Amino acid sequence: MSKSLTKKVRHDVDDSMxxxxxxxxxxxxxxxxxxxQAVATAAAALRAAxxxxxxxxxxxxKDLARKATQEVKAHPLASAxxxxTAAAALxxxxxxxxxxxx
Numbered sequence: 001m002s003k004s005l006t007k008k009v010r011h012d013v014d015d016s017m018x019x020x021x022x023x024x025x026x027x028x029x030x031x032x033x034x035x036x037q038a039v040a041t042a043a044a045a046l047r048a049a050x051x052x053x054x055x056x057x058x059x060x061x062k063d064l065a066r067k068a069t070q071e072v073k074a075h076p077l078a079s080a081x082x083x084x085t086a087a088a089a090l091x092x093x094x095x096x097x098x099x100x101x102x
Contacts, residue, residue, distance in 0.1 A: 016049030 019042075057065075072079040 019045045
């Protein structure tokens with residue numbers, strides 16, 4: 001994947017994830033009947049981001065994603081452990097960044 005395409009994909013994903021995160025924070029802050037709508041809006045934004053990334057993703061990257069999917073299906077427990085570890089690392093990074101900006 002070229003550097004410019006990689007930067008564009010990263011920028012598009014970052015923008016979309018910011019929108020999803022904003023909507024989810026809004027839902028968490030209100031935690032009322034509106035929360036359901038906010039979560040639905042965030043899910044729609046995430047779906048739109050996924051569709052956008054899928055359209056601009058080159059075939060070699062799609063092949064790699066298919067292979068990764070096959071590995072996850074073949075080793076679900078190891079994949080779940082890896083996903084939980086990645087989530088914990090991401091939460092730690094976000095917490096550190098939040099602490100730094102406060």
